[in-house]
Amino acid sequence: MQTVILLGLVSLLTDISSEMVYPLLSLYLTTALGATPAIIGVIEGIAESLASLLKVYSGYLSDKTQKRKPLAIFGYGAATIGKLFLYLSTSWGWVLAGRVVDRFGKGVRTAPRDALIAEASRSDRLGHSFGLHRALDTLGAVIGIGIAYMLFTGTHGNYTDIFLISMIPGILGVLLLFWVREKRPGKYGAKIKPLAGWRTLHPRLKAFLLVTFIFTLGNSSNQFLLLRAADLGFKPADVILAYLLFNITYALICYPAGRLSDRIGRRTLLVLGYLFYGLVYLGFSLASTSLHVWILFAVYGFYSGLTEGVEKALVAELCPDKSRATLLGIHATIVGIGLLPASIIGGLLWRMIGPSATFHFGCIMGILAAIGMFLVVPKLVPNACSR
Numbered sequence: 282m283q284t285v286i287l288l289g290l291v292s293l294l295t296d297i298s299s300e301m302v303y304p305l306l307s308l309y310l311t312t313a314l315g316a317t318p319a320i321i322g323v324i325e326g327i328a329e330s331l332a333s334l335l336k337v338y339s340g341y342l343s344d345k346t347q348k349r350k351p352l353a354i355f356g357y358g359a360a361t362i363g364k365l366f367l368y369l370s371t372s373w374g375w376v377l378a379g380r381v382v383d384r385f386g387k388g389v390r391t392a393p394r395d396a397l398i399a400e401a402s403r404s405d406r407l408g409h410s411f412g413l414h415r416a417l418d419t420l421g422a423v424i425g426i427g428i429a430y431m432l433f434t435g436t437h438g439n440y441t442d443i444f445l446i447s448m449i450p451g452i453l454g455v456l457l458l459f460w461v462r463e464k465r466p467g468k469y470g471a472k473i474k475p476l477a478g479w480r481t482l483h484p485r486l487k488a489f490l491l492v493t494f495i496f497t498l499g500n501s502s503n504q505f506l507l508l509r510a511a512d513l514g515f516k517p518a519d520v521i522l523a524y525l526l527f528n529i530t531y532a533l534i535c536y537p538a539g540r541l542s543d544r545i546g547r548r549t550l551l552v553l554g555y556l557f558y559g560l561v562y563l564g565f566s567l568a569s570t571s572l573h574v575w576i577l578f579a580v581y582g583f584y585s586g587l588t589e590g591v592e593k594a595l596v597a598e599l600c601p602d603k604s605r606a607t608l609l610g611i612h613a614t615i616v617g618i619g620l621l622p623a624s625i626i627g628g629l630l631w632r633m634i635g636p637s638a639t640f641h642f643g644c645i646m647g648i649l650a651a652i653g654m655f656l657v658v659p660k661l662v663p664n665a666c667s668r
Contacts, residue, residue, distance in 0.1 A: 301426070330617055336392050336614045339610055421435075426525040505636075555588070560647075
């Protein structure tokens, strides 16, 4: 449990750093750099998808060498360096570079870190461990957004100073990671190879991963939610507070959701989470007042709290130890690959038809994913990653 808590604190500090920046990006791009919603969709899609391609290879390398910690340190360090590009930015191309470096770091660290969490947990408490990690991670987001709000209002909208200050907690997170203890290397390496390993997966596990991909196609960047708030008359400072409300709800839900999934299974919570997502996106398409937006951001936190840690716990539960990081990486990569078309589709629908089209599309994909998850997950059993 000590390892889980330390990794949670690392993620807390890193999320303070990241969330000091994230809710400001769409405002910075549109007001300071003159970018359009379509450009924002391209930036977010490229950054998330290119970085996500690394997750499966990072997981495979972690399994092959049985060394998780060095990759995690490198990944968290790269994420901190990405903030420097934002500080130096004079055009949206710099922002794209900063986001790619930041997400590159996330791509490298995610699977090895999740494997460290799984290996430090009892098999019947995976939901507990991943839920606790997500709770600490999201608490960092709450703190980071709160700091961003105070700095933004205190500096009268000076974006670049906030970008520079955001590097401090990121550096502290990397230093704390050196205290994490890693299990002694095993005698085996990964037997499932990146991407090619897809052919060796059990058909039902493939179906589960395809369901998550379908959902991801409708899960465009949260930047569109922030733009929608601004579109309905929110001032920049209010946009930050709305995003803060989402993260507070998320932080309150993810730990009890993880523990509950250990007792009743993962399927019910995932189905409910996807349904919440679909209904919230439908709500954003119909919203016409600021009160609607406040309520929707609060409810949106239920989706994240019910799904993110629970999905990882389910993947860890289904995979044997010798290839756990590889399979966690495959899952993260499949989700990440879907983010490029999701964000591009979201941006194009917004520009060509209107904001409601972006959110109607997300609603439909969320409901389809909930139906697919209900049909697929009950038939899955632990260690189902190979035929």
